[in-house]
Amino acid sequence: MTKFSLTPKQIVKELDKYIIGQDSAKKMVAIALRNRWRRQQVTSDIRDEIVPNNIIMIGSTGVGKTEIARRLSNLVQAPFVKVEASKFTEVGYVGRDVDSMIRDLVDNAYNIVKSEHEITVREKAIEMANERIMDLLLPPPSNADKSSEEYERYLRTREKMFSRLMAGDFEDRQVEFNVQEDASGPMMQIFGPLGMEDIGMNIQDMLGNAMPKKKKARRLSVAEARILLITEESQKLIDEEKVQHEAIRRSEQDGIVFVDEIDKIAVERGGGGPDVSREGVQRDILPIVEGSTVKTKYGTLVTDHILFIAAGAFHSSKPSDLIPELQGRFPIRVELDNLTEEDFVQILTQPKSALLKQYVAMIAAEDVKISFNKDAIAEIARVAYEVNENIENIGARRLQTIMSKLLEDVLYDLPDPETKSIKVTKTMVNHAFKDTLADQDLSKYIL
Secondary structure: OOHHHOOHHHHHHHHHOOOOOOHHHHHHHHHHHHHHHHHHHOOOHHHHHOOOOOEEEEOOOOOOHHHHHHHHHHHHOOOEEEEEHHHEOOOOOOOEOOOHHHHHHHHHHHHHHHHHHHHHHHHHHHHHHHHHHHHHHOOOOOOOOOOOHHHHHHHHHHHHHHHHHHOOOOOOOEEEEEEEOOOOHHHHHHHOOOOHHHHOOOHHHHHHHHOOOOEEEEEEEHHHHHHHHHHHHHHHHOOHHHHHHHHHHHHHHHOEEEEEOHHHHOOOOOOOOHHHHHHHHHHHHHHHHHOOEEEEOOEEEEOOOOEEEEEEOOOOOOHHHOOHHHHHOOOEEEEOOOOOHHHHHHHHHOOOOOHHHHHHHHHHOOOOEEEEOHHHHHHHHHHHHHHHHHOOOOOOHHHHHHHHHHOHHHHHHOOOOOOOEEEEOHHHHHHHHHHHHHOHHHHHHHO
16 A cells, blocks of 8 residues: 555554644544545546645644644655745735745655656666766777777776776776856845745746856766766756656645644734734635645646645634635634643653654764653653643643753763763752742743
């Protein structure tokens, strides 16, 4: 079974490896993902009428909203982009236009597809790169008759040298050759870091493609040259038009756009001033979610079947404060639970990339073994929960702050030839946070 045809239960099982709790949210996104596969199996005309059930996830920061969406896209290798609604401004104001989220999605799809194509041509590209290296090490005789004895001697010498090249004998030898440069570099200096896409059509790419490619002489070792030459040869072997077409198709059929902080553009009805601009952003986003055509540097894209997942804390607003039309385009609403002490214990220990496992791996790089006893883990979870409750709830992100402070001296003192193992205990945790937790004003800045 391919990743694209995972069942909802299999999807949730995979998400469980990285995300603790939030079963309802996992279930809904798993169903949404499976429904995309189901739609693609429909062969009748009704297929185009089946639209995604977009989702709004409601929950405090750090409870897993972004992580669910990100792991979901990695799971199925789908084009994915995360954007913050608060970074968009309505047309006519300074800021990114809403179409840029779709252009970013296609860029992501293009990179995925191109990487796949590079893998298929890599073997041939390596062959061609090694032939070019041989031409640099032993250039063919100029104006030699290919049937002459001189040319025959050259071929025999080349064959022997090629065997040595394959054996790695010339990896450190220096060669000089021309490397193709990106002609769009000067354009970026003129137009600045925003790039031309944020102005509308991608003029930078249009002009860049029309300009002749510049080449610059470089002197590198054979090993370094091979890396560049393999890249160059790969580009020659890849059908660029096919890559672009597939990038558009995948974005349209499999793309996932995660719109974070959507609560930041929600406004109470009848408001004025800055609220007018926020409502303007909603009205600009609406056609993208409803289904529209967006121009990208790879071609035009129709957004009808892109899956949109929105998320927000909604502390000072509620989903009903979004304009009714936009609410209607997000029919599935899921509330994520605040994290408990027990959740923090599981987050620290259970996921494949659990925070404690990360620190164990990093400290092992210093040839030191670190371990955390059960009571210490429970105390770390308790401290994180208490700080979230009393100061500001930032969810699982609090654990990173706690762990960083707890192990600050350990990480600073290593490497230490006399330290081969470290055991973190409850007493050590209590000592690290005793003064901080006692002073609530101080803890705001430290934790």
